[in-house]
Amino acid sequence: MVVDSLDKKRKIIDLYYNLLEKHGEPALTPQWSFWCKRPKNSEEKERIVIESILTQRANWKNVELAVSKLQKSNLMSLQNILSTPNKKIEFLIKPSGFYIQKAKRLKNLAKFFVKGLGGIEKAETLKTAELKIKLLEIDGVGDETADDILLYAFERPVFVIDEYTRRFALKHNLTNKLTYHHMQQIFENALEKDYKIYQDYHALIVIEMKGQK
Numbered sequence: 001m002v003v004d005s006l007d008k009k010r011k012i013i014d015l016y017y018n019l020l021e022k023h024g025e026p027a028l029t030p031q032w033s034f035w036c037k038r039p040k041n042s043e044e045k046e047r048i049v050i051e052s053i054l055t056q057r058a059n060w061k062n063v064e065l066a067v068s069k070l071q072k073s074n075l076m077s078l079q080n081i082l083s084t085p086n087k088k089i090e091f092l093i094k095p096s097g098f099y100i101q102k103a104k105r106l107k108n109l110a111k112f113f114v115k116g117l118g119g120i121e122k123a124e125t126l127k128t129a130e131l132k133i134k135l136l137e138i139d140g141v142g143d144e145t146a147d148d149i150l151l152y153a154f155e156r157p158v159f160v161i162d163e164y165t166r167r168f169a170l171k172h173n174l175t176n177k178l179t180y181h182h183m184q185q186i187f188e189n190a191l192e193k194d195y196k197i198y199q200d201y202h203a204l205i206v207i208e209m210k211g212q213k
Contacts, residue, residue, distance in 0.1 A: 008174060012190035015172060016197070019204035026203035031060055035152045036199050042120045046078050048153035049113065049120075052145050053105045054096040065095035078120075082110040105140030112138050120153075128156040143180045151202070157195045159187040160202045164209040 026032035035048065050070070054063045069092040070076050075084060089103040096102060112134070117123045123131060128150060135146040143161070150156040161183045169175050175186055191197055 008186065009190035011172065012174065012187060016191070016201050016204070019208055020200070023204055023207050026200050026207065029203075029207065032203045032207070036203055038196065038199075039155070040153070043077070045120050045153040046113075047076050049078065049109055049149055050076060050081070050106060052148040052153075053102050053109065053140070054093060055148075056102065056105075056145065057098060058096045062095045062097065066093040069093070069095070078110040078113050081106050082114050101140070105138075108138050108140060124154060128154075128158065131156075132158070147184075151195060151198055155195045157188075157193045157198055159184050159191070159198050161187075162202075162206070164206045165202065167209050168205045 023029070025036075027036040027038070034044070035051075037044065040048070047067075051063065051067060054066050067076070073088075073092055075081055075089070075092065081089065086100075086103045086107065089106060090099045093099050093102055093106075113120060113123060116134075117126075126134070131154070132146055132150060135141050135149060136143070147158045147160045150158045151160055161180050165183065165187075166178045169178070169183060169186070175183060177183075187198075187201070191201070
């Protein structure tokens with residue numbers, strides 16, 4: 001049975017502190033040490049943007065292989081991705097899967113940030129809602145990827161909903177309506193509007209649910 005609104009808020013808060021006590025700060029774990037690093041410089045924010053595409057439907061170890069190959073080729077830069085042939089990018093990111101599709105998406109994102117906005121610094125001047133709308137206009141960027149970028153790169157308080165979050169919500173009877181915006185509203189209404197909490201909570205949910213496969 002799904003809990004009522006007030007109890008739901010309390011439960012979401014309690015669950016957060018339970019996860020924090022169980023797993024510790026995500027920034028101290030190998031997988032989340034970079035994504036939950038605070039603050040990030042412009043180069044690190046670009047890396048989050050790039051990894052947000054590589055993580056789509058991919059195992060994290062395979063993402064790390066692709067990232068390593070891009071780093072060795074000096075391609076953890078949106079400007080460099082923009083000026084690199086698709087075939088080379090495809091070859092380097094092949095471990096992450098769907099590499100032809102992802103290479104196109106990386107080019108789309110690079111074009112958006114470099115040519116469309118004038119760089120990461122310029123993008124930071126946009127309000128969250130405006131930046132989200134623009135991100136969703138990019139082919140290959142949906143709500144989850146856009147919110148990954150907003151939360152982890154631009155440090156905006158938007159709660160990311162993914163398959164792990166849905167499983168977590170079902171397990172704890174938080175809701176049986178699993179649409180993206182409904183679930184996002186549930187978490188955002190319950191929590192203080194703080195990107196640090198949102199980053200850590202989402203990361204902790206992933207850590208918790210991955211351990212229950």
